[in-house]
Amino acid sequence: xxxxLVLENGSIYEGERIGANKDVICEVVFNTSMTGYLEIxxxxxxxxQGVTMTYPLIGxxxxxxxxxxxxxxxxxxxxxxxxxxxxxxxxxxMHILDFLKEYDVPGLEGMNTRKLTKELRNAGTMKGKLxxxxxxxxxxxxxxxxxxxxxxxxxxSGEEKYTCGDGKxxxxxxxxxxKQNIINSLxxxxxxxxxxxxxxxxxxxLTGEFSGIVLSNGPGNPEDCEVAIQNIKKLYEEARIPxxxxxxxxxxxxxxxxxxxxxxxxxxxxxxxxxxxxxTGRVCITSxxxxxxxxxxxxxxxxxxxxxxxxxxxxxEGLRYIGHDIITVQYHPEACPGPEDSSYLFDEFLEKVRx
Numbered sequence: 001x002x003x004x005l006v007l008e009n010g011s012i013y014e015g016e017r018i019g020a021n022k023d024v025i026c027e028v029v030f031n032t033s034m035t036g037y038l039e040i041x042x043x044x045x046x047x048x049q050g051v052t053m054t055y056p057l058i059g060x061x062x063x064x065x066x067x068x069x070x071x072x073x074x075x076x077x078x079x080x081x082x083x084x085x086x087x088x089x090x091x092x093x094m095h096i097l098d099f100l101k102e103y104d105v106p107g108l109e110g111m112n113t114r115k116l117t118k119e120l121r122n123a124g125t126m127k128g129k130l131x132x133x134x135x136x137x138x139x140x141x142x143x144x145x146x147x148x149x150x151x152x153x154x155x156x157s158g159e160e161k162y163t164c165g166d167g168k169x170x171x172x173x174x175x176x177x178x179k180q181n182i183i184n185s186l187x188x189x190x191x192x193x194x195x196x197x198x199x200x201x202x203x204x205x206l207t208g209e210f211s212g213i214v215l216s217n218g219p220g221n222p223e224d225c226e227v228a229i230q231n232i233k234k235l236y237e238e239a240r241i242p243x244x245x246x247x248x249x250x251x252x253x254x255x256x257x258x259x260x261x262x263x264x265x266x267x268x269x270x271x272x273x274x275x276x277x278x279x280t281g282r283v284c285i286t287s288x289x290x291x292x293x294x295x296x297x298x299x300x301x302x303x304x305x306x307x308x309x310x311x312x313x314x315x316x317e318g319l320r321y322i323g324h325d326i327i328t329v330q331y332h333p334e335a336c337p338g339p340e341d342s343s344y345l346f347d348e349f350l351e352k353v354r355x
Contacts, residue, residue: 003108005050005079005116006137007128008144013116015108017132018083019100025147026050026076028128029291030117032270036337037096038063041073041105044156044177045247045289047219048149050077050128051269054117060084062092063099069179069336073099074156074219077130078107079116106130124265125291152220153177153228153248157198167191169353172210174198176218176228176248181336185346186214199227202234212242212353215249217332222251222261222292232256236324242352244345245328247290253328254319260298264315267291268330271338274311275318275331283311286331287338293330294319325352 003017007028030052031040037058040051058080078100087095100107108130120126127144134140156177164183167190173183175195186193196204198218205213213235218225225248233256235243245253251261268288275286294316296306308318308329318329332338333345 001132003130003132004134005108005111005128005130006134006140006144007119007126008141009123009126010137010141011119012134013108013111015079015111018097018107018109019078020104020106021132022104022106023129023131024050024076024106025127025129025144027125027149028052028079028120029125029267029269030054030120031289032272033337035061036271038067038099039069039337041075041078042068042070043179043289044070044074045217045219047074047152047156047177048076049219050079050130051075052079052113052116052120054113056081056113057084058082059087059096061089062087062094063096064091064093069181073103073105075105078105079111079113080107080109081111081113083109120266125267150221151224153198153218153225156219158195159197161194161196161200163192163194165192169212169350170194170210171212171214171353172196172205172208173214174200174216174228174249176216176225176252178216178218179332179334179336181334182214182216182246185334185343189346189350191350198225200231202231202238205235206239210241212244212349213239215243215245215252215328217247217249217289219248221263222248222255225252228252229256236326242325242349243327244349245326246334247330247332250319250328250330251292251294253326254294254299254304257303257321258298258300259304260295261292262295263292268310271335273331275308275342276311277308277318279307284341285339286342287335288331290330
């Protein structure tokens with residue numbers, strides 16, 4: 001069956017429908033990964049978004065549920081040039097098309113993803129509608145423009161706290177849409193990780209006998225997370241234990257300490273973003289997935305200093321907080337999918353914790 005992606009500026013992209021046969025409106029973004037499509041689809045940071053895969057062939061190695069970053073996919077839709085007819089991987093348990101159908105995720109195959117990516121780079125991220133009927137195009141465009149996407153963290157965060165592992169170091173993880181590999185990276189380093197819902201009061205962290213706190217990644221506009229920002233502000237003021245912020249957690253700590261955030265034109269999504277550590281001069285290739293960044297001109301130099309910058313566009317990629325054992329980074333040190341260049345940040349964080 002033919003399907004169409006209609007963007008809010010009126011552009012129309014045609015393809016063959018895959019996955020669920022339903023219409024959705026979402027924010028249309030692109031990811032430059034060559035592999036790791038399962039991790040991308042199940043990353044809670046993609047809630048509310050339809051993902052365009054820039055690599056032309058997707059699904060060639062199938063998928064294995066052990067590689068999922070959460071229990072289900074969070075992408076609203078998937079846009080690809082070609083789906084591999086057969087998967088070739090001894091670990092594969094399922095074809096990608098079966099996975100999309102099982103979890104009711106719609107998509108389009110056979111699209112001109114190169115053209116779509118170029119349009120998103122030039123015009124910026126846009127909302128769009130995946131549909132099979134474009135007979136009333138003016139109504140569709142108005143429907144897209146009227147559609148709002150907000151407060152996504154509440155939908156992806158868990159409702160109950162739970163504990164993983166039995167390591168010697170007790171870590172509290174603030175779940176704004178945490179990826180499984182953040183937890184795995186801590187468990188591999190002899191930690192016991194207690195995962196808390198996004199609206200957990202700061203007092204619970206201060207009285208829990210934890211040695212460190214991690215603020216996770218998550219979807220959407222960081223300014224929507226009013227409750228979390230207030231809790232993190234209290235943690236900044238009262239907690240005397242190390243804190244590590246990742247992606248959305250980095251932005252929320254910035255907002256909690258008076259900095260401002262802004263929306264990037266088309267975001268950073270992929271495993272190939274070069275980031276420079278200003279203290280060492282070392283450049284790492286990092287995995288990223290975010291549409292917002294901290295405004296460097298809004299950072300109070302008495303509170304924090306920029307520790308990392310993006311080589312491509314100079315945006316803030318990390319902050320170190322003056323007088324506090326707080327490290328926050330915009331990229332993903334757990335890098336799943338992606339290179340492991342920056343995994344040393346977990347070791348640096350835990351070194352502070354164990355002191």
